[in-house]
Amino acid sequence: MLAADYCEPVYHISYVRALGRRLRRNYAWIFAIQAIAYYGKIAVHPTPMAIWEHLWERTAVGPLPGELMVVCGALFYGGLAALAVITFLLDRTKHKDRHAPVAMG
Numbered sequence: 001m002l003a004a005d006y007c008e009p010v011y012h013i014s015y016v017r018a019l020g021r022r023l024r025r026n027y028a029w030i031f032a033i034q035a036i037a038y039y040g041k042i043a044v045h046p047t048p049m050a051i052w053e054h055l056w057e058r059t060a061v062g063p064l065p066g067e068l069m070v071v072c073g074a075l076f077y078g079g080l081a082a083l084a085v086i087t088f089l090l091d092r093t094k095h096k097d098r099h100a101p102v103a104m105g
Contacts (some may be wrong), residue, residue, distance in 0.1 A: 016083070018088065019083065020083050020088065020090075022086075023080060023084050024084045031080060042055065042058045042059060045058075051071060056070075
């Protein structure tokens with residue numbers, strides 16, 4: 001299969017599935033650590049947050065309100081999680097009956 005692929009190269013998986021695999025295998029931990037660190041920083045800097053109303057003040061970026069920033073962050077991380085889960089389910093469905101030792105896509 002590899003030799004035939006050298007003669008006529010083709011993509012064995014779609015760009016979105018490749019992106020989902022790379023996200024799950026390499027970048028999920030990095031994004032998770034970034035999110036935890038950011039929200040940890042919001043909770044303790046410059047002093048520990050005493051009431052929830054301070055959350056909106058601390059997450060504001062320049063003229064953008066804190067509510068918008070939290071929603072954008074949730075949409076970003078939610079989109080990454082959805083991409084990872086959907087591509088995982090697609091891969092599992094495609095490869096559920098595969099018993100061959102060759103794994104190209």
